Amino acid sequence: MMRDKAFDLLYQSFNPALPNTLWFVDENLIPEHAPAAMGNTRVIANRYHIHKKLLNAGWHAEFSDFDCQDLAPGSYDQIYLRIPKEKALAHYLINTASRLLAPMGSLILSGLKQEGIKGFFDRADTAGAQTERWKLDKETWAAAITFTQPITLDDKDYTALRPAVADTSFSFISKPGVYGWNKIDQGSQLLIEHLCDIIGQSQPQSALDIGCGYGYLSLHTGKMLSIPVIATDTNAAAIECCTANATQSNVNISAVADDCARHIDSVFDLVVCNPPFHSGFGVESQLTDRFLASAAQHLTPDGQAIFVTNLHIGIEKKAADYFSIVDTPVQTNHFKLIHLRLPKKSKATVSD
Known part of the structure; x- marks a missing residue:
């Protein structure tokens, strides 16, 4: 299985020293390529098989369609996300991160240029966030996004059936x-x-x-x-x-x-x-x-x-x-x- 460079770039920002972190995981993840489990990190995965493999690897993983209603605003110091394929889901998770992060906390967002990752950075900027960007190569980008307030990118009312x-x-x-x-x-x-x-x-x-x-x-x-x-x-x-x-x-x-x-x-x-x-x-x-x-x-x-x-x-x-x-x-x-x-x-x- 080929490694996903956007995940590799994301993993470089994993910080076991932070008290409270959250990792949103979707179908893009290859669990066998994930780093060692971090005790400070809560994982929410929307694929059952990925959730089970992360659990077996020692991660604090739970399975849901990213149900975050019970998570307290401002309760996380850092949130990690490799951008999903589904744009509405990506916007929903970015919006959710803006609500859940503590002041000066950051969303570490990675993805590929061909997936439109720079557009997600730009939309966060336009909504009032601050982004610090870096890249692995010309195709693989990441940013630390800091929110001054919750934002509302168009997520097509993602949670609603x-x-x-x-x-x-x-x-x-x-x-x-x-x-x-x-x-x-x-x-x-x-x-x-x-x-x-x-x-x-x-x-x-x-x-x-x-x-x-x-x-x-x-x-x-x-x-x-x-x-x-x-x-x-x-x-x-x-x-x-x-x-x-x-x-x-x-x-x-x-x-x-x-x-x-x-x-x-x-x-x-x-x-x-x-x-x-x-x-x-x-x-x-x-x-x-x-x-x-x-x-x-x-x-x-x-x-x-x-x-x-x-x-x-x-x-x-x-x-x-x-x-x-x-x-x-x-x-x-x-x-x-x-x-x-x-x-x-x-x-x-x-x-x-």
């Missing part, structure tokens, strides 16, 4: 920070359109959705088959949205924060999955094995899994390591559905 998208069956609640939060993923839609045809005459009694997002596959699967669904995701915001959608739509779904369902002990007749793979994805990635192993591990012997992937992602050969039957019953110009049966339980161990 909201109506986001609808189809003929459901109106979905979602929010920034969830992948594809304000659209219906075409691959997921394709899976639901062909779900009943693929499973044929079988009558699943339960289903697992690995990587549920705001719950599109879970809600449709639960409603179409009239079965309970366990939905899991590592993203705190996704779990919150999926739970809200299940409650609003009265579909029997339990949303569980987990890392590729590795802590879910039950087995299921059906697994559905739209994994976080993309066109440039290398199928040799450990992530491929983890999703396939999880599907095999959580199926009954006669169960079946259906994955949807981009057409150009060739996971079928690797899937054969975990399933005796691998079919591709549906292909379009952009997506394909992969039907997996007869799991090889001896292979099905979800690795870190």
